[in-house]
Amino acid sequence: MRNMLELSRISVGYNALQVVWDVSLTVQRGELVALVGANGAGKSTVLKTVAGLLRPISGQITLEGTRIDGLPAHAIVARGLALVPEGRRVFPYMTVAENLELGAFLETRRARIQETLAWVFDLFPILKVRHNQLAGTLSGGEQQMLVIGRALMSRPRLLMMDEPSLGLAPAVVSTVFASVGRLLQEGITVLLVEQNVRKALELAHRGYVLENGRIVLSGPSADLLADAGVKKAYLGV
Ligand code: ATP
Numbered sequence: 001m002r003n004m005l006e007l008s009r010i011s012v013g014y015n016a017l018q019v020v021w022d023v024s025l026t027v028q029r030g031e032l033v034a035l036v037g038a039n040g041a042g043k044s045t046v047l048k049t050v051a052g053l054l055r056p057i058s059g060q061i062t063l064e065g066t067r068i069d070g071l072p073a074h075a076i077v078a079r080g081l082a083l084v085p086e087g088r089r090v091f092p093y094m095t096v097a098e099n100l101e102l103g104a105f106l107e108t109r110r111a112r113i114q115e116t117l118a119w120v121f122d123l124f125p126i127l128k129v130r131h132n133q134l135a136g137t138l139s140g141g142e143q144q145m146l147v148i149g150r151a152l153m154s155r156p157r158l159l160m161m162d163e164p165s166l167g168l169a170p171a172v173v174s175t176v177f178a179s180v181g182r183l184l185q186e187g188i189t190v191l192l193v194e195q196n197v198r199k200a201l202e203l204a205h206r207g208y209v210l211e212n213g214r215i216v217l218s219g220p221s222a223d224l225l226a227d228a229g230v231k232k233a234y235l236g237v
Helices: 043-050 073-078 095-104 109-121 125-129 140-152 170-185 195-205 221-226 228-235
Strands: 001-016 016-030 032-036 057-062 081-084 158-162 187-196 206-211 212-218
Touching: 001 187, 016 043, 016 057, 016 187, 016 212, 032 043, 032 095, 032 195, 043 158, 043 187, 073 081, 081 140, 095 109, 095 221, 109 125, 109 170, 109 221, 125 140, 125 187, 140 158, 140 170, 140 221, 170 187, 170 195, 187 195, 195 221, 195 228, 206 221, 212 221, 221 228
Parallel strands: 032 187, 032 206, 081 158, 158 187
Antiparallel strands: 001 016, 001 057, 206 212
């Protein structure tokens, strides 16, 4: 099967400070792949690099067979890859609907934007209920739905999510993970970064463990969940 996304020996740094070394990973069409690891391991750095927000020092990134490293972020969005960044940043003084429409910044056809908006409302009915409300008044869980919805407005085939469950109440965490499952049913491929290693691996097909900027383990999620090292380091058993 041809890879949807392929990272080949990616190294990344911030100025002189290298934080990611030789990361190789693949995501196949229709897969949910989890990239897990401790705080500061470099997970966000990897996602930002794929999204074109950071330039790799070395290595190659291909999306559906075409190289994307070196392309500007908007050109990567145009090729069908969207990032839901960490931190649930919404535009608080804009309505839910206005926040969503910003995600369709590459689309000029009004009818197409309306159609996509209806699709997002169908996926996240709470956003339809709240469409006229200022985004700053939403709960944390609703804001997470909104930033996911905003990324979906670009009609991505591959969605990367950075820590969607961070800081949410347990009940809301389940709602967010359930929505990830729905995206897969919609045919969207997902690369999920999580500190909630157990939940992420329970949902994902495959996983990669990142430690200090290097992939130390990868494989089917079930194997990782059963791995003694993973259990000890990340699952608290
Ligand atoms: P977290 O879950 O805390 O976001 P992470 O695994 O996503 O962790 P990164 O955010 O990618 O980790 O950070 C990896 C390393 O890069 C850390 O040591 C961090 O301090 C460093 N780092 C991140 N952003 C910058 C930056 N803008 N400038 C300098 N160093 C940075």
